[in-house]
Amino acid sequence: MPALDDLVRLLGADLEPVAPAEPPAREVTGVHVSELTDPTPYLAGGELLLTTGMGLTGQTAQARAYAARLAAHGVTALGIGLGPVHRVVPETLVRACESAGLPLLAVPAPTPFLTIARTYWSLTAAAGQEELSAALGAHRELVRSAAGPDPVRAVVRTLAGAVEGWAAHLTPQGEVVEVWPRAHRDSARTIAAEVARLRVAGPHSSATFPLGADDVVLQPLAGRGRLSGFVATGCPRPMKAPDRQLVLTACALLALQSEQRRRDTAGARTARGCVARLLLAGHLDAARALAADLGLPPVAPRVRPLGLTGWTDGTPDDVLDVLEPAAVHGARQPLAVSEPDEVWALVAPRDAEAVRDALRRLTAERLPGLRAVLGPEAGPGELPHRMPALRRALADVPAGTLRDLAAPGAPDAPRLDALLAYRRTDLVGAVAAYLRHRGHWERAAADLGVHRNTLRHRIATATRLLEADLDDPDVASRLWLALRENGLA
Numbered sequence: 001m002p003a004l005d006d007l008v009r010l011l012g013a014d015l016e017p018v019a020p021a022e023p024p025a026r027e028v029t030g031v032h033v034s035e036l037t038d039p040t041p042y043l044a045g046g047e048l049l050l051t052t053g054m055g056l057t058g059q060t061a062q063a064r065a066y067a068a069r070l071a072a073h074g075v076t077a078l079g080i081g082l083g084p085v086h087r088v089v090p091e092t093l094v095r096a097c098e099s100a101g102l103p104l105l106a107v108p109a110p111t112p113f114l115t116i117a118r119t120y121w122s123l124t125a126a127a128g129q130e131e132l133s134a135a136l137g138a139h140r141e142l143v144r145s146a147a148g149p150d151p152v153r154a155v156v157r158t159l160a161g162a163v164e165g166w167a168a169h170l171t172p173q174g175e176v177v178e179v180w181p182r183a184h185r186d187s188a189r190t191i192a193a194e195v196a197r198l199r200v201a202g203p204h205s206s207a208t209f210p211l212g213a214d215d216v217v218l219q220p221l222a223g224r225g226r227l228s229g230f231v232a233t234g235c236p237r238p239m240k241a242p243d244r245q246l247v248l249t250a251c252a253l254l255a256l257q258s259e260q261r262r263r264d265t266a267g268a269r270t271a272r273g274c275v276a277r278l279l280l281a282g283h284l285d286a287a288r289a290l291a292a293d294l295g296l297p298p299v300a301p302r303v304r305p306l307g308l309t310g311w312t313d314g315t316p317d318d319v320l321d322v323l324e325p326a327a328v329h330g331a332r333q334p335l336a337v338s339e340p341d342e343v344w345a346l347v348a349p350r351d352a353e354a355v356r357d358a359l360r361r362l363t364a365e366r367l368p369g370l371r372a373v374l375g376p377e378a379g380p381g382e383l384p385h386r387m388p389a390l391r392r393a394l395a396d397v398p399a400g401t402l403r404d405l406a407a408p409g410a411p412d413a414p415r416l417d418a419l420l421a422y423r424r425t426d427l428v429g430a431v432a433a434y435l436r437h438r439g440h441w442e443r444a445a446a447d448l449g450v451h452r453n454t455l456r457h458r459i460a461t462a463t464r465l466l467e468a469d470l471d472d473p474d475v476a477s478r479l480w481l482a483l484r485e486n487g488l489a
Contacts, residue, residue, distance in 0.1 A: 001027045001028060001029060001046075001124065001127065002027070002028050002120060002123035002124055002127060003025045003026060003027055003028065004023045004024060004025065004026045004027075004028055004048065004076055004077055004103065005022070005023045005024065005025045006025075006123065007028060007048070007116075007119065007120060007123060008023050008105065010119060010123065011115070011116065011119055013108065014107065014108070014111040014115055014116070014119075015079065015105055015106075015107060015111075015116060016105065016106045016107075016108065017103070017104075017105055017106075018089050018094060018097075018104040018105060018106050019094050019097055019098050019103070019104045020103065023077065023103050023105070024103060026046075026076045026077070026103075027046060027076070028046065028047065028048050028076050028077075028120065029044065029045070029046030029047055029076070030044075030046070030047045030048070030120075031047065031048050031050065031113075031116055031117040031120045031121075032047045032048070032049050032050070033049075033050045033051070033113050033117075034049060034050075034051060035051055035052060035054040035055055036055065037055040037056075037062070037066060038066075038069060039070075040069055040070070040073040040075075043073055043075060045073055045074030045075065046074060046075070046076050047075055047076060048075075048076055048077050048078075048079060048105075048116070048120070049070060049075050049077070049078050049079065050079045050080075050081060050107065050113045050116060051078070051079070051080055051081065052080070052081045052083075052084050052085045052086070053080050053081075053085050053086045053090070053093070054084075054085050056085075056086075056090065056093065058090050058092055058093075059092065060092045060095075060096070063090065063092040063093045063095075063096035064092075064096040064099065064100075066093075066096065067093070067096035067097045067099070067100040067102050068096075068100050070100070070102055071100040071101055071102040075102065076103070077102065077103040077104070077105055078097060078102055078103070078104050078105070079104075079105040079106070079107050079116065080093065080104070080105070080106055080107065081107040081109075081111075081113060082106055082107065082108050082109050083108075083109030083110065084109075089104070089106050138158075138162040138242075138246055139245075139246065139249055141158050141162070142155060142158050142159065142162070142246065142249050142250055142253060143249075143253065145157070145158040145253075146253040146254075146256070146257060151253070151254075151257050152169055152177065152178055152254060152257065153178050153180075155169075155250050155253055155254055155257075156168065156169050156178045156179070156180050156231075156250075157180045158250075159231075159233060159246060159247065159250040160180045160181065160233075162243070162246050163233055163235040163239070163243040163246060163247070164235055164236075165214060165233065165234045165235025165236065166179065166180065166181055166184035166187065166188075166214075166233070166234050166235075167179070167180060167231065167232065167233045167234075167250070168180075168184070168185075168187075168188035168231070168232045168233075169229060169230075169231055169254065170188065170191075170195060170229055170230040170231075170232060171229050171230075172195075172199060172227045172228065172229055172230070173195070173199075173365070173366070174191070174192035174195035174196065174230070176188045176189055177229070184234070187211060187212075187214075187216075187234060188232055190211065191211070191216065191218060191232055194207055194209065194218055195218070195230055198218060198220060198230070199227065204220065204222060205220065206218060206219045206220060208239075210237065211234060213236060213237070214234035214235060214236060214237065215234065215235060215236075215237035215238060215239045216232060216233065216234045217232070217233045217234075217239060217244065217247050218230055218231075218232050219231050219232075219233075219247055219248070219251045220251075221251055221254050221255040221258055222255060226262075228255065228258040228259075228262070229254070229258065231247065231250060231251050231254060233247045233250075266317075268333070269320065269336065269338065271294045271296065272296065272333060272334075272335045272336060273335070273336060273337050273338055274290060274294075275287050275290050275291045275294070275296060275299070275335050276335035276336055276337045276344070276345075276346060277337050278290060279299065279335065279346065279380050279383055280337065280344065280383050280384065280387055281384065282381075282383075282384035284299070284380055284381050287299055287380070297332050299335075299380050300332070300346070300348060300380070301379060301380075302349055302377050302378070302379060303335075303346040303347060303348065303349070303377070303378065303379075303380065303383075304346070304347045304348075304349050304352055304374055304375055304376065304377050304378070304406070305344060305345075305346060305347075305374075305375040305378065305383060305386060305387070305390055306323075306327075306344065306345045306346070306347050306355065306372065306373070306374050306375070307342070307343070307344050307372065307373045307375075307390055307391070307393075307394040308323075308342070308343045308344075308345070308359070308370065308371070308372045309341055309342045309343070309370075309371050309372075309394060310367075310369045310370050310371035310399055311367045311369065311370055312367075312369050313366070313367065314366065314367050316338040316339065316340070316342075316343050317338075318366070318367070319343055319362070319367070319370070320336060320338065320343065320345075322358050322359070322361075322362045323336070323343075323345060323355065323358065323359070325358070326351065326354040326355045326357070326358035326359075327345065327347045327348065327351040327354065327355045332348065334346055334347050334348070334351075342394075344387075346380075346383075347374070349377050352374060352404075352406075355374070356374065356402060356404065359372055359402050360402060363400050363402070368399070368400050369399045369400060370399075370400065371394065371397040371398070371399055371400070371401060371402075372394075372397065372401070372402040372403070373390060373393045373394045373397055373402075373403045373405065374402065374403070374404045374405060374406070375390050375393075375405050375406070376405055376406040376416070376417075376420075377406065378420060379421065381423055382420050382421060382423070385420065385426050385428060385429075386420065386428075386488070388429075389428070389432075389483075389488035389489065390405075393405065405485065416428070416482055416483070416488070418465040418466060419431060419462055419465060419466070422461070422465065425458060425461075426458075427458055427461060427462045427465070428483070428488050429448060430444075430448065430455060430458035430459060430462065431458075431459065431462050431470065431479065431483070432483050432488060432489035433445075433447045433448050433455075434455070434459055434470060435470070435476055435479065435480045435483070435489070436489065439470075439471055441455060441456065466479075
């Protein structure tokens with residue numbers, strides 16, 4: 001809005017300051033003409049009030065009451081038109097305005113009040129055009145930033161500069177991803193409680209609240225009903241309407257970037273999931289060929305199968321969003337099969353510790369019902385034989401628990417590798433059935449659905465590989481515990 005000193009400067013001799021000699025730089029919200037002795041019911045505050053002084057008698061008490069009413073109502077200045085009623089400004093009015101702190105101006109004859117009003121509105125139009133141009137320029141800069149190589153950082157920095165404050169990009173949990181200027185990182189961290197409330201309210205809820213001397217606007221980033229983060233913007237209060245529009249533009253651009261990343265991620269996960277399905281089904285050669293055709297890294301020679309289930313407030317994508325950054329040794333993303341209620345991933349052995357830590361944090365902070373089982377190290381060809389036992393182990397894991405089947409202290413775990421590495425037949429299942437039925441050939445064979453002579457051959461092979469007598473009670477008990485501990489029986 002135009003300021004009083006700019007208006008006086010532009011009008012020159014048509015609007016002369018009386019007291020003070022240099023008018024203050026107060027904003028003028030409008031120009032109003034009234035001859036009432038109490039025009040305040042028709043004023044909103046901030047106006048330049050013009051009058052000929054028709055109702056002013058020159059009495060000191062009346063002038064003081066008149067000036068005090070206007071000042072108390074927030075009138076920016078009083079302009080008195082000379083000529084029709086008063087040839088000069090009444091001295092009582094000058095002293096009254098000085099006492100009330102109300103700037104007093106004179107409109108000399110024959111300047112019409114319409115000249116003052118037209119000049120004010122021309123300044124308003126010019127200011128609006130300038131503000132519009134600045135806003136359009138800021139919007140263009142935001143779009144240009146979003147098209148750059150690092151869109152999130154660029155948009156946050158551009159937004160902070162445009163609102164002359166600070167801006168931050170946060171995760172759906174309220175963790176600060178990017179903030180500018182960096183000195184406001186603590187301010188961004190303090191709004192975690194508001195983030196928690198908005199997350200409960202839904203993906204389309206926003207909030208505005210004071211933080212120190214700033215007004216903070218917290219807007220969600222959502223696409224297709226899915227919350228992908230928040231944008232927090234702070235600037236000296238009150239935040240202007242054009243700045244709020246800039247915040248909405250920045251949110252739209254960041255939400256679009258997030259959705260694009262989500263699509264790219266979904267495509268890559270689908271490709272890796274196809275390879276993982278082939279591996280878990282036993283089609284090793286087909287999995288290797290598909291990985292090569294899709295441009296994925298070669299199938300790893302050793303992996304650790306990881307099963308996850310039990311989320312109620314999340315989705316498989318939420319689990320993979322946490323798992324993938326932890327299980328990404330080198331440039332290799334983990335192969336994972338994602339179902340609505342279950343995820344099976346193939347983790348590099350050296351990533352096992354990072355995966356365990358990430359899943360424990362996920363369980364503690366967001367998904368308390370999550371259940372997970374991390375199987376022993378295996379070659380890709382061994383996976384089909386291990387999956388039935390791993391699925392049973394996952395079903396037995398209590399809510400909120402991660403069970404590592406290769407944890408130190410697992411009895412006889414190294415001895416099972418010989419059985420698991422045997423690819424011609426399922427020796428693990430044969431040994432488990434034989435021990436379960438305490439060496440009874442007919443019952444164990446019936447359990448497996450094979451002839452008893454087939455079972456005898458498999459047990460003989462297992463005995464040779466283990467270099468142990470399965471009919472020895474000590475050997476049988478230790479081996480059974482090892483199978484149970486590893487989810488294989």
